[in-house]
Amino acid sequence: MAGKKHQAPNDNLVAQNKKARHDYAVMATYEAGMVLTGTEIKSVRARRINLKDGYAQFHNGELWLMNVHISEYSNGTIFNHDPLRNRKLLLHKKELKKLAGEMSAKGVTLIPLKVYLKHGFAKVLLGLAKGKHEYDKRNDIKKREQERQIERVMKHY
Template identity: 75%
Template sequence: MVKHHQERNDNVVAQNKKARHDYSIEETYEAGIVLTGTEIKSIRDKRVNLRDGFAQIRNGEAWLMNVHISLYDQGNQFNHDPLRNRKLLLHKKELRKLSGELSNKGITLVPLKMYIKNGYAKVLLGVAQGKHEYDKRETIKRREQNRQIERVMKHY
């Protein structure tokens, strides 16, 4: 069962395109993020890099790790550490389910995109299973075939 969260693309701050290439996404969860004042300003300026990010569950809390939010230009001494771990806000039921899924071998929690929804920064987390090299090649081949079919169909 895959949950899909609908949000308008104009609010997307950052996307992790590499995640869908490296992992097969089983399901997604929307989580809020606990941020400081300078972090939300940098996020609104779209100065975020999700590429190497991942999420963990520790002591019943979800944490977003290794996500780079650039320093805010006008931040002076109150600026934040760009790579600090940030707490994620999820329902207890979701946390319990996720911690059960993460106990399986090869399952990772990766940030797929970050966006602004109703004034709050949200991150879309994907429960991901790592792909092997041949799976990645298969995905690329399938994408190329679909492009060719589209090209041919356009002419008819």
């Protein structure tokens, strides 16, 4: 049974990892809350976040978001946050247990796909993913080109 299908609201989309679906085959998605400090949420609302090299990992039974860059708040003081600090992710205990079991398989990782605001809270859409090989990427590009060509031909009829 795959994870729940979550859709990020497009009007509240803050950041998106466009390269993720090219480099990974996403098997399931999960929505998680993020524990942020005051200046971090202000930077997120200003869309100053980069998900490119981010991933999620378990430490002591908790899920942590690693290597996601949230820029320092421009109007912050000496109490500004560290841009690359690890951030705790909030999920239900059942979801955490299920994810831990699924991530124990070889070659499976958890990557952030999108960050968005929902009811004033920052949420991250995590994808349970498996890395693609170079030939898989070429096949995806070939399929995409064929679909575009079919659309062009159908447009004229």
